[in-house]
Amino acid sequence: MESSKVIHALYNDDEILLDAVKAVKAEHHHIEEVFCPFPVHGLDKAMGLAPTRLAITAFMYGITGLGIAIWMTNYMMIQDWPQDIGGKPSFSWFENMPAFVPIMFELTVFFAAHLMVITFYMRSRIWPFKEAENPDPRTTDDHFLMEIPVGDNEEDLKALLSKTGAVEINVVDKH
């Protein structure tokens, strides 16, 4: 991959960062990434990030879990090995359904929660033995880092960033 130059602008306050992101956006610069030590409310909107669809996946996974619970109780209790328990024979799934509600509920939650979290880990590329990719260790403490690709507008960008309150501006080669 071709190496490209980026500016790393560090901020030490969430409100200043948010205003800076808005200012940089207003000047039509592309913000590659912002690294934060904690969630800054409104940052995703200011950066123009699309809303996440993880909640929708959770719903679909939940439906899957419910379906598996229905299939499982029906196959095991009604079709494969029907029994007459306490004078309540297993003739049809629907008649026995009230006893299966706890299982249906638990499996819905189980599938929705775990598969959503796995999807989150995969999409955000976090898993055991993954190397961290934040360029500066201070971004997990109290600094916020804005990464902007630079072309031939380096000086302009620097001026703009220092005006918005960046405490440190570094130009680095990104591979």
Add this chain to the structure above:
Amino acid sequence: MSHYEAPIREPLVLGDKSYHDITEDIAKPIEGKANKNWYMAFYISLAAMLWGFGCIFYTVGTGIGVWGLSKNIGWAWDITNFVWWVGIGHAGTLISAVLLLFRQKWRMAINRSAEAMTIFAVFQAGLFPIIHMGRPWNGYWVLPIPNQFGSLWVNFNSPLLWDVFAISTYLSVSLVFWWTGLLPDFAMIRDRAVKPFQKKIYALLSFGWSGRAKDWQRFEEVSLVLAGLATPLVLSVHTIVSFDFATSINPGWHSTIFPPYFVAGAIFSGFAMVQTLLGIMRKVTNMEEYITRLHIEYMNIVIILTGGIVAVAYATEFFIAWYTGSPYEYYTYLSVGAATGPYWWAFYSLLLFNIAIPQLLWIKKIRRSFIWSFIISIAINIGMWFERFDIIAIVLSKGHLPSTWWRFEPTFVDVGIFIGTIGFFFVLFLLYARTFPVIAQAEVKTILKSSGEFYKKRREQGIPTKPEIKVAKPAAKKESKSDKKDKE
């Protein structure tokens, strides 16, 4: 105005703190050395745990006969402990999930430890049904897997099987919820670690968390959805545990109010255990400025509420047992028979510890006192253990057939396993308190400006939370090409 909070609200973070101070405070117990008290507590817990493990091996090697139970009182000491531990677990999920849905900021100082408590408590709970099987190596029979017995499946009509699903879902979802919240905090420890080994471990634990804006957006959504899923889940778990009793035909157990009453009792006992643990932890790890009097008071208010629900449930049970006029109801755990029978001490302990003593919390001074909260929380822990003991041992000691009436006496093995689980629980918690960030620091940082003492005071004086911008000197100039492109 994003950081506004009504001035009437007390601050949740005390002292003159910056974001970096929070990092320092949370990292300190991990980076420092353990003191003598920690080692003493750890070795005592470890000894208790090993004693308990010895008793478990003895039980498994010899058989359930080494316990004090019998055919009539088949669920004696161990199922009491099972229900007690599961109940304790509930407060953690309540704090992290329900309080998140209600946007309660005070949960942020205590959710991490409360969730840790949940997970460690559910571990202990899970031990008991497995040992109770007598042949724990056949434990996998509770799973719906194809087997060699002629495709004989598990019975989905049984509340005991519902328990298997409920508790395993609860444990695994709580664990994932807890760990996802821990990722940014592990990353914080990782990025400031100096020892290479420590750095490696925390890099592994943090899953390479980098804190991109998109990650945080997803993180918040995942937390919210998990909270939404965990809220009905936590209510379902103790509901299903109460079904173990309520779907039976024993007088005293066959009771429709069990599900809500058990859930309230679980939250009651869980918050008591959180008080017990945090009362010690805030001192030992110097978190007094994060876990404040206000947090203690809020938890005590939840305890009064849920304790009140439990008290009303007891009164209802007592009244209904009497009102049926059925001779079988005469000996249930909340009845005249119980109050005057051989278990009178268990009956009065229940009333004393669970109803009488918690009423002290109506007094504001006591509710806001650390030492009183600690003492009362211990009383509630004892009381809630007696509740489960009474429900199981008193009810079963006098069944439908008077010739089977029998009195339960625990053996040293019963007691030993219980003590062992308490030791195991504290071993896990003490290790946790030394190695994990005990407060969700990333979340606390988000409320520092709205609820921190320093910023609240400044706001009252009319100083904005946003610091003034000091324009930094432009970074050292390179050989400037300075072919500026103009842009609007």
